[in-house]
Amino acid sequence: MRELTRSEVRQQLDAGFPRLAPPRSVVVVGAGLAGLAAAHELHRAGCDVTVLEASERPGGRAFTLRAPFADGLRAEAGAMTVTPHCDYVTHYRKLLGVELDRSDLLDQDFSYFVNGRFVRADPASLAEAGLPLAEHERGMSVTDMIERYVTAVAEELGPDLAAPDWAPAAELEHLDRASVQEVLRGRGASQAAIDLMEPLFLEMRGGDLRSASALSWLRHESGHRSLLGEVDGWGKIAGGTDVLPQAFAGGLRDRIRYRSPVVRLEQDDDTVTVTYLDHGRLATVTADRVVVTVPFSAMRHVDVSHARLSEAKTDVMRRLRYSSIVRVYLQMRRQFWEGHNVSVSTDLPVRWVRDATASQPGPRRILEVLMTGWRSKAVAAMSEEERLNFVLGHVETMFPGAREHYELGLSVAWDHQPWIEGSYVLPERGHGKLMPAIRAPEGRIHFAGEHTSYEPNGGSMSYALESGVRAFVELAVA
Ligand SMILES: Cc1cc2nc3c(=O)[nH]c(=O)nc-3n(C[C@H](O)[C@H](O)[C@H](O)COP(=O)(O)OP(=O)(O)OC[C@H]3O[C@@H](n4cnc5c(N)ncnc54)[C@H](O)[C@@H]3O)c2cc1C
Known part of the structure; x- marks a missing residue:
């Protein structure tokens, strides 16, 4: 079939999907936002949909951390910001009754910490810092x-x-x-x-x-x-990002099977057979079609040797790279640093340190450290204890007193996060040429997820949701 354009998908959504006829049965692999959007629409259209999710929760990279923090504090491991242009988040948020709060990033007090001192982004401060500009x-x-x-x-x-x-x-x-x-x-x-x-x-x-x-x-x-443009109107999901996937999952309740990793896909002319693990046993389900939303970084755990995939698809599954991100969260007894809602970019290996809880009540604070690129890969290779100690040492350099006020810590290394194994697509040189092959359906198997987005930088909840809707339209007109 001809590839659907982004505008065509949007028109279908706005019109309530007139004249679409989904197949009788569909298996959706993965209960991240892409899989949940696809399953939501399939279910609503009267299709017998089964969602197989490897982990024990919905949401994938929409993942809010609550335990082990005290006082009900929370932090985001993955998606955090919703801009006014996140159309698909807005659409589903309203449909599911999920509220938006003002983003903490709007009021943050941003500075640099370079060559051992704090520097502002204005010309006078930069000149004083003596940077080799x-x-x-x-x-x-x-x-x-x-x-x-x-x-x-x-x-x-x-x-x-x-x-x-x-x-x-x-x-x-x-x-x-x-x-x-x-x-x-x-x-x-x-x-x-x-x-x-x-x-x-x-x-x-x-x-x-x-x-x-x-x-x-x-x-x-x-x-x-652009993250550089107008930031007015930036928001965050009220109560934590995971409220959105949970709202989807609430409507799909018995259609989602958790702890059910898919290990094999096969297709013939008439059906697709999906093999998955069910409490330590191999189980199979057969359907008219399948929507795979698994990041390609994690697809290597799935056997596709009998899935009739094209060479272009298997090639791009192997080649697609993901950005490396480690986020570390340090619970502090109280705010011991000066200034509200601090956010500091630094030349130290920890790269970015911010107060992740500036708008949350109570005396305690969570300082969040975010690393990307090779530094993230290095820190991801450490044990949890080494990682926390490494980060705390650097935070102490920036904010003396950190060790003394530190209570507990937690980290998420996205490269090692089970069933995801990367943060989001890194569009490397030549990525434009790969995009059609990433997204293309293969017979009865359709592909969704941020990596299949119409945008080369797919790492957004809105693009993930859009991809789920695109896959739904694709298989309902096929
Ligand atoms: C650090 C970070 C920060 C981000 N910040 C933002 C932000 O501020 N704003 C924003 O809009 N977006 C942000 N994003 C991007 C956003 O989180 C993602 O684009 C989106 O959540 C991806 O959804 P998805 O459904 O494509 O994939 P996922 O959420 O990864 O879902 C895939 C699902 O498939 C499951 N799975 C994998 N393998 C199998 C298998 N074999 N069998 C069954 N299930 C399987 C996984 O467990 C997972 O639940 C961020 C992401 C990260 C990592």
Whole structure:
């Protein structure tokens, strides 16, 4: 069948899916937001849907940490921010009666900690810090740098870059072969300027600016997707991000089987057979179609040798890379540092430290540390005890008194998170060419999940939900 465009999927959703006829039975693999959206629509359309989820909870990367924190404090291990452009989050949030609160990121007090001291993003403070900026960067604020090296570059490429139905034009292809680092350096950015801007790019690529596709990045930084633009209206799911997947799961109750990892997919001309583990036994279920939402990083645990997948699909399943992220949470007896809602980007290996609980009541605070790229991989290789100790040591350098006020800690290394094994897709150079093969259905097997998004940087709840709806429309018209 012809590939559905993003606008076509949206029109179907807005119109309430007129004239769609889903098959009799569908198995959805994975109860993250993509799988839940697909299952929700299938169920509503009267299809016999079964969701097989490897873990014991819904939500996947929409994952709120509560235990072992005291006083009812919580922190987000994965998705946290909802922007006004997260259309699919807004749609389902309203449908399911889930509220939005104001994002803590709006009021944060952002600074850098470089060369052992706190520095602000304004020109005077940067000059005082003695950073090795290029001559022409002296007197610039970080906002000026972003304007020159990012916004101006994206604008020069024209309106197509930000168009809703994006298909990279041939004349932009060379940018898909270039890295973010190359484009920034090519425009005259010093390494010191890149280091200042990097925390404000999509979730900080760490060392990955050298392998990330410049085209994918510029697409993300153009228009409303950018984290650099208007932040008014940013929100977070009230009560914790996991409230959203739980609301979906509530409506699907007995359709979801937890602790049921799928280990094999087979298809013939008429059906798909899914083998999964059920309390230590092999079980099978046969359906007309299957929607696979498993991140490709975790698909290697699934045998697809009899699934009739194309070479392009198996190749891209092997090749797709994910950004590495470790998040560490340190519960502190009380706020012992100055200032409210601190958020600090640092040249120390811990990279980003913020108060994850600025808007939560009580004297205790959770300081969150977020690492990406090679540093994240290094820290992910440590034991939990080593990791906490490593992070605490660096936090002590920035905020003396950290060890004394520390009560307990917890970390999530997304590379090692069972059944996910990565944070979100890292669109490497050449990613644009892989996107159609990632998303394409293979016979009776359909693919959803953030990695199958219409956007190269799929790491968003909205794009995951959109992919679930796209898979639903795809199999209901097939
Ligand atoms: C650190 C981090 C920060 C983020 N920040 C934001 C943010 O601020 N805002 C935002 O909108 N988005 C954010 N995201 C992205 C967002 O969380 C994801 O894009 C989205 O949740 C992905 O949903 P999904 O359904 O595609 O995948 P997942 O949530 O990964 O769901 C896949 C599911 O499949 C299950 N599974 C895997 N293998 C099997 C198997 N063999 N059998 C059965 N089940 C299986 C997994 O257990 C999982 O539940 C962030 C993500 C991370 C990691």
